[in-house]
Amino acid sequence: MFIVRWVLGRIILFFNFIFAPKKRQRPIAEQAKIDEQTRNMQLYQYPACPFCVKVRRAIRRQGLNIATVDAKQAEHQQTLLEQGGKAMVPCLRIEENGQVHWMYESSDIINYLNQRFA
Template structure:
């Protein structure tokens, strides 16, 4: 079973690389503003998780250079557990201006949030 999961993960990454979406183009000032806003966000993910790939593809299509955090690393996993409450990916960590942190799970919810906020 572990071999099949590894093989499928590599296949997902290969297909993602081959059929990578083209990023949305925007004015330089708009992109700079968005990049600044994204500094308060991080996507906790596993590299070959299909739902994580889905979020990364959507972010790339929207030209959102999200910071990605490997949730398999022990320190990152502990941060995810302490902050979000569960070891589930993808998870978007959002810190607002007052320092309050929200942990958003579910790929469709994350994509919808990003589309609403940045598209």
């Protein structure tokens, strides 16, 4: 089963590389404002997870600079479990006004990003 997952993961990454969406271009001042808003966001993800790829493609389409965190590393997985409540990816960590929100489900994350930054 490990070999099948590994092969499928590499196929997903290959096609994502080949068919990567174009990054949205904004005026410099507007992009700087968006970068400031996304500075406190992190996407906990696995590189070859199809749902994580879906979210990363949406982030690229919007031209957002959201940091990605590899949740396979033990310390990040522990943080995800302890603070977020689930060891599930993709997960968007949003820190606003001193509060931290953890958003799961790729469709919910994409809808949130589209509503906020479109």
